[in-house]
Amino acid sequence: xxxxxxxxxLAAVCLMTLSLAPARAAEPVKIxxxxxxxxxxxxxxxxxxxxxxxxxxxxxxxxxxxxxPLELVIYDDETDVNKCVLAVDKLLKKxxxxxxxxxxxxxxxxxxxxxxxxAKVPMISCAAAEKITRPVNPWVFKTPQSDRQAVxxxxxxxxxxxxxxxxxxxxxxxxxxxxxxxxxxxxxxxGFTLVADEIYGPKDTDMTPQLTKIKGxxxxxxxxxxxxxxxAVIARNRVQLGIRTPLYMSxxxxxxxxxxxxxxxxxxxxxxxGRMVAVEQIEDGNPQKDVLAxxxxxxxxxxxxPPSTFGGYAHDALALVRAAIETSGSAEPRxxxxxxxxxxxxxxxxxxxxxxxxxxxxxxxxxxxxxxIENGAWKVxx
Amino acid sequence: xxxxxxxxxxxxxxxVGSTYGLTALGFTIIFNTTGIINFAQGEFVMLxxxxxxxxxxxxxxxxxxxxxxxxxxxxxxxxxxxxxAIRPARGASPIQLVIVTIGVSILIRGLVMLLxxxxxxxxxxxxxMRPILFAGAAMLPQSLWxxxxxxxxLAALRAFFTATIHGKAMLACSHDPGAAAxxxxxxxxxxxxSFMLSALVGAVxxxxxxxxxxxxxxxxxxxxLKGFAACILGxxxxxxxxxxxxxxLGVLEAFGAGLVSSAYKDAIxxxxxxxxxxxxxxxxxxxxxxxxx
Numbered sequence: 020x021x022x023x024x025x026x027x028x029l030a031a032v033c034l035m036t037l038s039l040a041p042a043r044a045a046e047p048v049k050i051x052x053x054x055x056x057x058x059x060x061x062x063x064x065x066x067x068x069x070x071x072x073x074x075x076x077x078x079x080x081x082x083x084x085x086x087x088p089l090e091l092v093i094y095d096d097e098t099d100v101n102k103c104v105l106a107v108d109k110l111l112k113k114x115x116x117x118x119x120x121x122x123x124x125x126x127x128x129x130x131x132x133x134x135x136x137x138a139k140v141p142m143i144s145c146a147a148a149e150k151i152t153r154p155v156n157p158w159v160f161k162t163p164q165s166d167r168q169a170v171x172x173x174x175x176x177x178x179x180x181x182x183x184x185x186x187x188x189x190x191x192x193x194x195x196x197x198x199x200x201x202x203x204x205x206x207x208x209x210g211f212t213l214v215a216d217e218i219y220g221p222k223d224t225d226m227t228p229q230l231t232k233i234k235g236x237x238x239x240x241x242x243x244x245x246x247x248x249x250x251a252v253i254a255r256n257r258v259q260l261g262i263r264t265p266l267y268m269s270x271x272x273x274x275x276x277x278x279x280x281x282x283x284x285x286x287x288x289x290x291x292x293g294r295m296v297a298v299e300q301i302e303d304g305n306p307q308k309d310v311l312a313x314x315x316x317x318x319x320x321x322x323x324x325p326p327s328t329f330g331g332y333a334h335d336a337l338a339l340v341r342a343a344i345e346t347s348g349s350a351e352p353r354x355x356x357x358x359x360x361x362x363x364x365x366x367x368x369x370x371x372x373x374x375x376x377x378x379x380x381x382x383x384x385x386x387x388x389x390x391x392i393e394n395g396a397w398k399v400x401x
Numbered sequence: 402x403x404x405x406x407x408x409x410x411x412x413x414x415x416x417v418g419s420t421y422g423l424t425a426l427g428f429t430i431i432f433n434t435t436g437i438i439n440f441a442q443g444e445f446v447m448l449x450x451x452x453x454x455x456x457x458x459x460x461x462x463x464x465x466x467x468x469x470x471x472x473x474x475x476x477x478x479x480x481x482x483x484x485x486a487i488r489p490a491r492g493a494s495p496i497q498l499v500i501v502t503i504g505v506s507i508l509i510r511g512l513v514m515l516l517x518x519x520x521x522x523x524x525x526x527x528x529x530m531r532p533i534l535f536a537g538a539a540m541l542p543q544s545l546w547x548x549x550x551x552x553x554x555l556a557a558l559r560a561f562f563t564a565t566i567h568g569k570a571m572l573a574c575s576h577d578p579g580a581a582a583x584x585x586x587x588x589x590x591x592x593x594x595s596f597m598l599s600a601l602v603g604a605v606x607x608x609x610x611x612x613x614x615x616x617x618x619x620x621x622x623x624x625x626l627k628g629f630a631a632c633i634l635g636x637x638x639x640x641x642x643x644x645x646x647x648x649x650l651g652v653l654e655a656f657g658a659g660l661v662s663s664a665y666k667d668a669i670x671x672x673x674x675x676x677x678x679x680x681x682x683x684x685x686x687x688x689x690x691x692x693x694x
Contacts, residue, residue: 061519191664218664222623224420224614227413227539228659228666231406248521248615259532260409260539280523280615283530 051116058098066330190245198244331368405537418651423606424628425643434595443625449607450616479600636687
């Protein structure tokens with residue numbers, strides 16, 4: 020009797036599913052994401068995940084993509100390269116997504132990017148390393164600027180200020196050493212003299228030995244390449260030692276957290292930053308102004324804090340994929356890839372993207388502005 | 402190389418070294434009572450700094466009550482660790498208890514991360530940020546605080562272990578808990594006291610360091626590691642050795658970074674540490690113990 024009833028229920032369920040199927044809304048567009056939401060790079064991955072959730076709701080509320088709802092499949096790789104590889108395999112083979120956003124960090128991106136040509140699915144990385152898009156892998160794109168563009172901005176500023184002898188102080192992690200390589204290449208090529216090349220550890224709490232050494236060499240400027248909290252310690256040590264040499268930071272500290280940590284020692288520091296740090300200072304008529312204002316306001320309303328520039332990388336990745344699907348009129352991976360590569364003049368949170376078969380980053384140094392820190396706030400320099 | 406630079410390296414080394422030495426002192430207290438290495442010691446230092454920041458920012462307490470509150474709460478946390486993690490595992494071998502402390506450190510770190518996030522925080526300096534200049538070297542007033550507190554704690558602990566009945570009772574517990582109990586020492590209470598005392602020392606270190614080094618949920622890992630290295634260098638169980646080991650480690654790092662290469666400063670330090678240990682396996686100030694096999 021029980022089995023009979025079970026069969027009856029099963030049959031009813033099957034019938035209902037069958038009869039409902041044609042009436043269901045259009046099949047969702049499935050886009051995957053692998054982000055470092057936890058682990059050492061969580062300060063990057065968490066705002067990226069929040070941003071994707073925000074955009075998913077915004078897109079679905081506006082009717083989805085091509086009339087189909089957007090379904091995001093987000094995995095956390097815990098900033099672990101093995102977990103990242105597994106998550107990408109899962110997205111490509113099990114979830115069968117049409118595009119992948121992320122990974123968050125360069126090491127993970129480099130580890131998985133060769134899977135994408137084989138799977139014929141486009142990937143839009145949120146990691147900055149130059150090797151991701153140079154040489155160009157036809158299926159791989161990235162939204163953050165390369166270090167080269169940030170360095171180019173700093174060199175322009177040094178040149179205008181007439182400074183030529185430069186000391187560099189870089190952190191011994193992936194970010195710092197990538198920046199160190201670019202600085203060591205571009206400084207001599209730009210006619211500058213590299214007078215000191217010092218390094219500190221990501222967890223170091225006192226950099227006065229390095230700064231004392233640099234002080235003794237009397238450079239015209241110091242360039243520091245790292246992410247919080249090291250650069251804040253360096254800013255404080257510089258004041259402690261009474262060093263008046265201008266100190267340039269990387270875009271890696273372009274968040275209010277840095278000003279909070281460095282306190283008064285942040286006064287007068289200079290760095291290249293995305294326009295997001297000072298949305299209200301963007302000149303009228305700049306196409307990024309509206310995009311950024313909307314993003315910052317929506318994010319702050321939902322998560323109770325303004326977004327960081329890192330969230331912008333994920334913002335642009337998803338917005339680019341959406342635009343590619345809409346312009347090509349197809350949510351097939353190959354069509355998305357072709358449309359991405361043909362995208363020009365796309366206004367994102369990070370900059371204006373102009374992709375081409377030779378350039379899968381699509382940004383130039385103008386996506387950065389030079390900012391100074393004045394009275395504890397960002398001041399865009401013109 | 403001018404003397405001002407050399408002096409600056411020394412000042413920097415002593416300041417950083419004090420951070421290692423303060424953590425190392427905490428290791429010493431628990432080791433002297435229980436014979437175990439408490440790998441959650443770095444977490445006590447972190448808790449001291451983080452709680453001071455949280456009490457100051459979230460509750461709006463002025464600096465002094467925030468600092469005192471943080472030290473009191475961390476001492477309480479040290480007691481809880483003993484009651485909830487160490488006491489239920491009594492009878493286990495020291496190596497198993499060491500593993501328990503590693504588990505505790507991961508738990509504390511995780512809790513702090515969940516409660517207050519992964520950001521780095523800064524605590525205001527106790528007496529301003531205007532550097533004190535002497536002979537061309539610049540020193541922050543906070544560095545003097547750190548050095549003075551380290552030396553005071555060291556003297557107090559030395560007096561405690563050598564001149565007071567409670568200190569001697571604690572030492573007795575590590576040598577032979579059974580015999581200590583026979584002569585009337587309450588071993589369990591001593592173990593509890595040692596955890597609370599080492600949490601107190603760690604928290605004091607945490608709050609005086611937080612203005613200089615800033616603090617985050619994960620600063621305890623590195624401090625614990627360097628503090629342990631300082632203990633081994635100075636000779637396990639000797640508070641004087643622990644503090645001296647920390648200072649030596651810090652000075653080696655600073656001179657390594659300043660005079661040789663900042664890229665290899667950790668490598669330089671650990672090569673010297675290894676060489677010292679090959680020459681003197683018991684550490685610089687460790688007694689040659691023959692009683693434990």
